[in-house]
Structures are given as C-alpha cells and as structure tokens.
Amino acid sequence: MNAKVWLVGAGPGDPELLTLKAVRALQHAQVVMIDDLVNPAVLEHCPQAQVIAVGKRGGCRSTPQAFIQRLMLRHARQGRCVVRLKGGDPCIFGRGGEEATWLQGHGIEVEVVNGITAGLAGATQCGISLTSRGVSRGVTLVTAHTQDDSELNWAALAQGGTTLVVYMGVARLAQIRQGLLEGGMAPTTPVAMIENASLPGQRECRSDVRTMLEDARSFALRSPAILVIGEVVAGERMVLEGMAAAG
Numbered sequence: 001m002n003a004k005v006w007l008v009g010a011g012p013g014d015p016e017l018l019t020l021k022a023v024r025a026l027q028h029a030q031v032v033m034i035d036d037l038v039n040p041a042v043l044e045h046c047p048q049a050q051v052i053a054v055g056k057r058g059g060c061r062s063t064p065q066a067f068i069q070r071l072m073l074r075h076a077r078q079g080r081c082v083v084r085l086k087g088g089d090p091c092i093f094g095r096g097g098e099e100a101t102w103l104q105g106h107g108i109e110v111e112v113v114n115g116i117t118a119g120l121a122g123a124t125q126c127g128i129s130l131t132s133r134g135v136s137r138g139v140t141l142v143t144a145h146t147q148d149d150s151e152l153n154w155a156a157l158a159q160g161g162t163t164l165v166v167y168m169g170v171a172r173l174a175q176i177r178q179g180l181l182e183g184g185m186a187p188t189t190p191v192a193m194i195e196n197a198s199l200p201g202q203r204e205c206r207s208d209v210r211t212m213l214e215d216a217r218s219f220a221l222r223s224p225a226i227l228v229i230g231e232v233v234a235g236e237r238m239v240l241e242g243m244a245a246a247g
C-alpha cells in the first residue's frame with residue numbers, strides 16, 4: 001500500500017461493526033491517529049502501527065485541528081501509510097471532507113473509508129427502524145452543535161415528516177425542545193435518547209418532546225448520545241439477537 005492518508009470510519013463503538021476495508025487499512029497502517037470516540041479495541045488490527053491519540057476527551061483540551069492536519073501531512077510526506085481513525089463515519093459530522101480536501105491540496109493522496117454512523121447504529125441497536133413504512137418517509141441527520149451557534153431551521157425539521165436523528169444534542173436539549181415546539185411539532189412526539197450506542201454500556205431513555213429535558217436529567221443522560229425523534233420511536237420494535245443494549 002502506498003504512502004497516503006486513509007480517513008477511516010471506525011463505526012459507532014462495537015468493534016465488529018468495522019468494515020473489511022477499515023480492517024485492511026489498519027493492517028497496513030504505520031501511523032494511526034485515533035479520535036476519542038473510537039473504541040480502542042479496534043487497535044487489535046494494527047499492532048505494528050504507531051498510535052497517536054488526538055481526541056478531545058483524553059486530555060483537558062482538544063488537540064487543535066490544524067495541528068492534527070499538519071501531523072498527518074508530516075507523516076505522509078515521510079512516506080508512511082497514515083490512518084486517521086474517526087468515530088462512526090468520517091464524513092458525518094466528522095470533518096472528513098475538510099481534512100481530505102486540505103490534504104489533497106497539499107499533494108497527498110487520500111482514501112476515505114465509510115463507517116457506520118452512530119445515529120443509524122443507535123436506532124437499530126434499540127430495535128427502531130428509522131424509515132418504517134407508513135410511519136416515516138425519510139430520516140434527517142442533524143447536529144445540534146454549530147460552529148457559529150446559529151440555530152437550525154427547526155420549523156422545517158418539525159414539519160418535514162421525516163425521523164430526526166440529532167447528534168451532539170445532550171447539552172442542547174432545551175434549545176432542541178424549544179425549536180421543535182415553536183416549529184410546530186406535537187409535544188407528544190416520541191423521543192429516544194440513546195447513549196453509548198452499540199457498546200456494552202448502551203442505555204436508552206424513552207421520552208417525548210415535551211418532557212425530554214427532565215427525563216434526560218433524571219436518567220443522567222451523558223454524551224455520547226444521539227436523539228431519535230419521530231413516530232417510529234413508539235412503533236413496534238425489532239427484537240435483535242445479541243443486541244448490545246445492556247439495560
């Protein structure tokens with residue numbers, strides 16, 4: 001495998017949800033730069049590699065994005081095969097696109113390997129089918145956290161008729177509720193708040209738009225968690241053999 005940077009999705013947490021392509025990239029990697037939402041168990045596929053943690057949680061402060069990018073560039077220019085391992089999918093709220101174009105602009109070859117994004121895995125692990133026929137005509141992935149603190153178009157989301165999957169929402173439940181209610185969503189619309197999706201510590205708090213804030217508090221909901229908002233949450237659930245949900 002030539003020297004280049006692989007932007008690889010590690011999936012939501014369960015190491016078995018890695019793709020074969022991700023495993024192959026890890027097996028060939030000389031340097032692996034790992035984000036903090038990545039389950040370190042996946043490193044069993046790259047015992048040969050130098051592993052660099054660039055996550056935001058481990059230390060007190062985040063590793064600056066520019067520093068991470070320069071580090072990737074340096075290792076790639078030294079001829080090493082670099083894997084940048086990100087939680088879920090690298091291009092779903094993961095800055096994958098940004099990093100790929102920046103590296104390519106510096107003459108580095110880039111390959112992007114999809115991963116299973118947390119929102120999709122979380123719903124499935126709780127038995128929720130996000131696009132149940134006759135209930136939901138689509139699914140919308142949104143982040144509650146924006147760089148400039150601008151608000152989403154909640155009215156469009158509230159009235160769009162799709163299931164909403166909200167990332168990075170734990171600290172913004174009050175704004176999400178307000179936006180949805182003011183946007184015309186029924187207060188009784190069901191909500192599932194899913195913490196540590198696909199991991200042994202997975203937990204689900206069932207609620208609705210009206211009481212989601214209080215329910216999350218009494219449940220002590222913590223990040224990382226996704227919210228699934230829509231009628232599919234209240235529908236009949238799939239019962240999956242070997243579900244990660246521990247209770």
Ligand code: SAH
Nearest residue numbers: 088089094117118167168196197224225226
């Ligand atoms: N690229 C990632 C998302 C990164 S943004 C992906 O595709 O999944 C970080 C947010 O993802 C978290 O705040 C949380 O909302 C969600 N997230 C990531 N891993 C999660 C997990 N195991 N369980 C629940 N939510 C998760």
